[in-house]
Amino acid sequence: MKIRVSTATASLLKLKNYCISVKPSTLYFLLSGECEGKCLYCNQKNGYLARVKWPEFDFEEVNKKIKTSTAGRICFQCLYGERYIKIIENIVEKINAEIPVSVSINAVEEEKMKILHDKGIERLGIGLDCASERIFTKWKKNVPSWKEHLNSLMKARKIFGNATCHLIAGLGESDEEIINIMSHLSKNKIKVALFAYVKNNETMVDLSRYRTIQIARYFIERNEGKFYFEDGKIVEMEIPYINEGPFLTSGCPDCNRPFYNERVTRIYNYPYKIGEKFVEEAVKEAEKYAGIHIVDE
16 A cells, blocks of 8 residues: 655655755655545645645555654545545554544545544544635535535534644635634634645745734634724734744644745744744734734733
């Protein structure tokens, strides 16, 4: 059996000698095969997800390396299709991991979630990706519906005790749409893994807008902050403080997915802790897009 491995993970596991500037704190794997989904933003069929290349290796070789790793988590990217659920079940049984395992997946039935939970998977990340049903209908093809994805997120939260929702900024959504869906998810105790849309190896989201959405996500998940819109665009926000938190990679614990969305020279999701200088720069970037006010709540 073959499995794809992100280039940074392959280097970390010494499967290949790639040059990496930041080590992944999670081991990232992608099932081999062809996804039955036809999502228009995805380049998986060409061996990529976002900016990451996923070379293919023999699973038995990879499994031996996994057992020697000091990473904090394992994450499997599951393709859409009935047979891939069985493959994930088989893989999780074989690795017998001592660290938490996440599976990134499309909407699936409750019965399949329970099987995955019983196999030892710690949490599901579900690729809603789109901020509204309007955007979903435009981009996601040949996969379960918007409502089925939302229902799967709620079921995953119930079965696993936690869940992560993948959201992509830059697919044509308004600021109000993405902030509304983040608020809805947060009220249901579902974490958001925020991504920037990448096309042809280029990040398609204005950095100033992305910084603003990052700040909103961070405070929404803490039930803090107020946000004001004009014609769907965020124009002002009130937050109680600012730190590095908004600008670090969001999602499952121990996930830093280095340079998944960005070049080393222009970072969207920082895969490491940053100092006060970089926080100030990130805030100044966001202030180009919207007014930010620090207020006591």
